[in-house]
Amino acid sequence: MNPNLLRGSLDTIVIKLLKDHGEMYGYQITQIVREMTKDGIQLTEGALYPTLHKLEAKDILTSETRMIANRYRKYYRLTTQGNERAITLLQQMEEYLQQMSILLQPLKPSAL
Amino acid sequence: MEKQLTMEQIETLFSFVKSKYVRYIDVQYELVDHLASAIEDEMQRIPN
Numbered sequence: 001m002n003p004n005l006l007r008g009s010l011d012t013i014v015i016k017l018l019k020d021h022g023e024m025y026g027y028q029i030t031q032i033v034r035e036m037t038k039d040g041i042q043l044t045e046g047a048l049y050p051t052l053h054k055l056e057a058k059d060i061l062t063s064e065t066r067m068i069a070n071r072y073r074k075y076y077r078l079t080t081q082g083n084e085r086a087i088t089l090l091q092q093m094e095e096y097l098q099q100m101s102i103l104l105q106p107l108k109p110s111a112l
Numbered sequence: 113m114e115k116q117l118t119m120e121q122i123e124t125l126f127s128f129v130k131s132k133y134v135r136y137i138d139v140q141y142e143l144v145d146h147l148a149s150a151i152e153d154e155m156q157r158i159p160n
Contacts, residue, residue, distance in 0.1 A: 020114070026142060027149040045146055049139070069116045071148055072141045 001041050009042075010051045018061065019086045024054060025078045026072065052076055060085055062065050115155040117148045 006025060017029055024032075055061045060082035065074050075112045115124075125144045 025145070027146045031153075045143065049142060053139075065138075068145075069148075069152075070119050070122050070144050071117075073145045074138070074142050078121075 003047075006041065006047070009093075010047060011055065012089055013043075013054060014051055014076075015060065015082065015086045015089055017074060019083065019090075023075045025073050028058075054084070054095050061111075063071045085094075115152055117152060121151075122148060 013033065014029065017032060023030070026045070026048055027094060030045075031046060033041050033043050052061065052063075056063055056076070059079055060084075061076045062079050063074050063076050065072050067073075120149065125147050128139050129143045129147070143158060
């Protein structure tokens with residue numbers, strides 16, 4: 001998977017997953033993405049955590065830390081504002097994908 | 113039963129993460145959890 005393509009989509013992926021699943025922690029996000037795409041997309045910690053922290057700083061996400069199995073685990077969820085932003089963002093992504101899909105169609109020979 | 117890392121193993125992960133100059137303590141905690149979860153999964157997949 002081209003990292004340049006993925007970079008712009010990371011916010012959308014995170015927001016969509018949290019919208020659907022409620023609360024998740026980082027490793028869980030990487031696993032679900034890997035499973036759903038059958039290893040097509042493998043998120044790295046270097047990409048995911050900065051995205052989560054950035055979205056939290058923007059108040060799109062909020063986090064809660066809990067003790068799990070000898071260590072601390074940070075769970076993320078969408079804020080109210082984040083939920084609203086999710087609707088807009090997912091709509092925009094769908095439109096974008098539709099338009100890209102048109103542009104990527106093979107060139108058809110013109111009708112004779 | 114699901115395999116879990118021991119306190120000692122978690123400490124080792126902490127040293128590793130700190131040695132990579134991860135500055136903020138909560139980011140250290142987060143990375144340790146990530147690494148520990150990945151290792152526990154591997155331990156499930158490949159018994160010993």
